[in-house]
Amino acid sequence: MILLQEIIHQLYFLMSAVVAVLLVGRLFRRKTRPGLAYDIVYAYALIPFVLRALHIK
Amino acid sequence: MSRVRGERQAGPAAERAARGLLARRLGLLAAAIALMVAGSRDIRALRADRETVVVSEALTRRVPLSTYFDGIRGTLMDTPVFLFDSGVPGGSVLILAGTHAYEPASPVMAYVVMENIAVTKGRVFVIPRANPSASRLGMLGNAYPPFFRVKTPWGEKRYRIGDRETHPLEQWPDPFTFVHYPSRQNLAYQDSRNMNRTFPGRPDGNLTERASYAVSELIRRERIDMTIDVHEASMGYPVVSTYVCHERAEDMCMMAAMVLSAEQFPMKTETSPKSLRGLTHREVGDYTQSFAVLMETPEPFIDKFVGPMTEELMLTGRDEFMQTAADRGLLYADYDIKTGATLDYRVGRHLAGAAEVIRQMGEFHPEKRIEASWPGYADIMKHGVGFYLHDPAKADARRVFVN
Numbered sequence: 001m002i003l004l005q006e007i008i009h010q011l012y013f014l015m016s017a018v019v020a021v022l023l024v025g026r027l028f029r030r031k032t033r034p035g036l037a038y039d040i041v042y043a044y045a046l047i048p049f050v051l052r053a054l055h056i057k
Numbered sequence: 058m059s060r061v062r063g064e065r066q067a068g069p070a071a072e073r074a075a076r077g078l079l080a081r082r083l084g085l086l087a088a089a090i091a092l093m094v095a096g097s098r099d100i101r102a103l104r105a106d107r108e109t110v111v112v113s114e115a116l117t118r119r120v121p122l123s124t125y126f127d128g129i130r131g132t133l134m135d136t137p138v139f140l141f142d143s144g145v146p147g148g149s150v151l152i153l154a155g156t157h158a159y160e161p162a163s164p165v166m167a168y169v170v171m172e173n174i175a176v177t178k179g180r181v182f183v184i185p186r187a188n189p190s191a192s193r194l195g196m197l198g199n200a201y202p203p204f205f206r207v208k209t210p211w212g213e214k215r216y217r218i219g220d221r222e223t224h225p226l227e228q229w230p231d232p233f234t235f236v237h238y239p240s241r242q243n244l245a246y247q248d249s250r251n252m253n254r255t256f257p258g259r260p261d262g263n264l265t266e267r268a269s270y271a272v273s274e275l276i277r278r279e280r281i282d283m284t285i286d287v288h289e290a291s292m293g294y295p296v297v298s299t300y301v302c303h304e305r306a307e308d309m310c311m312m313a314a315m316v317l318s319a320e321q322f323p324m325k326t327e328t329s330p331k332s333l334r335g336l337t338h339r340e341v342g343d344y345t346q347s348f349a350v351l352m353e354t355p356e357p358f359i360d361k362f363v364g365p366m367t368e369e370l371m372l373t374g375r376d377e378f379m380q381t382a383a384d385r386g387l388l389y390a391d392y393d394i395k396t397g398a399t400l401d402y403r404v405g406r407h408l409a410g411a412a413e414v415i416r417q418m419g420e421f422h423p424e425k426r427i428e429a430s431w432p433g434y435a436d437i438m439k440h441g442v443g444f445y446l447h448d449p450a451k452a453d454a455r456r457v458f459v460n
Binding site for chain 1: 081089092100104128229261262
C-alpha cells in the first residue's frame with residue numbers, strides 16, 4: 001500500500017512535468033490563436049506546473 | 058487574398074516576422090522563469106529553513122522518531138525526539154508540539170522548555186516539531202508571512218509559521234473522503250494530512266498516519282505516563298484556553314484548570330468526545346497507557362475574521378475586528394485589544410499549563426511523579442520569551458541543534 005501511494009504521488013510530479021513540456025511546446029508551436037495575449041497565458045500558466053515538477057511548491 | 062499576401066511575404070519579410078515572433082515568445086518564457094524564481098524565493102527559503110535550539114545541560118539523548126517506527130525513515134516526518142532523563146525513577150511525560158505547525162506558540166513553548174529545563178525526578182520527552190513538513194508550507198489563500206522573529210537580548214530568533222496540514226510535496230493526492238483508521242469514521246478530505254486527525258496512526262497508511270503511528274509507538278515503548286499535545290485555537294472556537302483530556306486524565310485536568318484559574322489565568326477543561334476520532338486526546342488515551350491531554354491557547358492570527366495576517370498580529374494578537382467580535386459576545390475567551398494575546402502570553406500559558414497538569418499527575422499517582430522545572434507564566438510575562446532563548450553563536454556547540 002505504501003509503495004502504491006508512493007507511485008501515485010510520484011505520478012503527480014510526472015504529470016506536472018508533462019503538462020509543463022506541452023505548454024512550452026504550444027507556446028512556440030501552435031496553429032491557432034497566435035496572438036500576444038495567448039503567448040502570455042501559455043508562459044504564465046507554465047509556472048505552477050514547473051514549480052510542482054521541481055518539488056518547489 | 059490571404060494566400061496572395063502570404064506568397065508576397067515569403068522571403069525576407071516573413072523571415073523577419075518569424076524571428077520577431079520567436080524573440081517575443083523567448084522573452085515571455087524568460088519573464089515567466091524570472092517570475093518563477095523571484096516568486097518562489099520565500100517558498101524555497103521556508104522549505105530549506107532550519108530552526109536553532111540550544112538545549113539545556115539536562116539533555117541525555119536525541120533520537121529520530123523513526124527509532125520507534127522505521128516506516129518514516131528518510132522522510133521529512135522523521136523528526137527529532139529529545140529526552141531529558143533525571144536518572145531517578147519517576148513518571149514520564151511527552152510534550153508533543155507542532156502537531157499543527159501554524160499554531161507556533163506550541164513549538165516556541167517546547168523550545169523554551171528544551172533550553173531551560175532541569176529534571177531531578179522522572180523523564181521528559183520533547184518533540185518540538187511533530188509535523189516538520191507542515192511547518193514548511195504556508196496556508197493557501199491566507200497570504201501570511203513565512204516567518205516571525207522573537208526579540209532576544211542578543212538579537213532576533215526566527216521561527217516558521219507553517220500550515221495546519223502536511224505539505225502536498227510529501228503527501229498527495231488527498232482522497233475524496235478521509236476514512237479514519239481504525240474507527241472508519243469519515244472525515245474531511247484534507248484531514249488525511251492533518252496530524253491531529255490521524256492518530257493512533259497506521260503502519261501501512263499514508264505518511265501522516267505513519268508519523269502518528271511512530272508517535273504512538275514511542276508512547277507505548279517508552280511507557281509514557283502523560284502525553285501533552287500543545288496547540289493554539291482561534292477565539293471563535295469553543296475549546297480555546299482549555300485542557301481537552303481523555304476521561305482517564307480528566308480529574309488531574311480539572312484540578313490543574315482550577316489551580317491555574319485561581320492563581321494565574323483563566324483555564325477551562327473539557328473531556329474528549331468519544332465520537333470525534335483521530336485526535337490525540339482521544340486516540341492516545343484509547344490506544345496507549347498514557348494520560349492524554351491537549352492544551353489550547355487563544356491565537357487571533359488563525360481566526361477567520363481578523364484583518365491583515367501580519368507578523369505583528371502573530372506576535373501581539375491585537376486586531377480591531379477581533380475586538381468587535383468580543384464586543385458582540387462572539388468569542389469564547391476574554392479579549393481586549395489593549396493587551397491582545399501576545400506570543401509571551403500564549404507561551405507562558407502553555408509552560409504553566411504543562412507544569413501544572415504534570416504536577417497534578419504526581420498528586421493523583423505518586424509513583425508517576427516528575428520533578429522538572431522551566432520558566433513559568435509569571436517569568437515569561439515579566440521578561441518575555443526571548444529572554445529564555447540562548448544565543449547559538451555563544452553556546453557550546455554540543456548543545457546546539459537545528460530542527
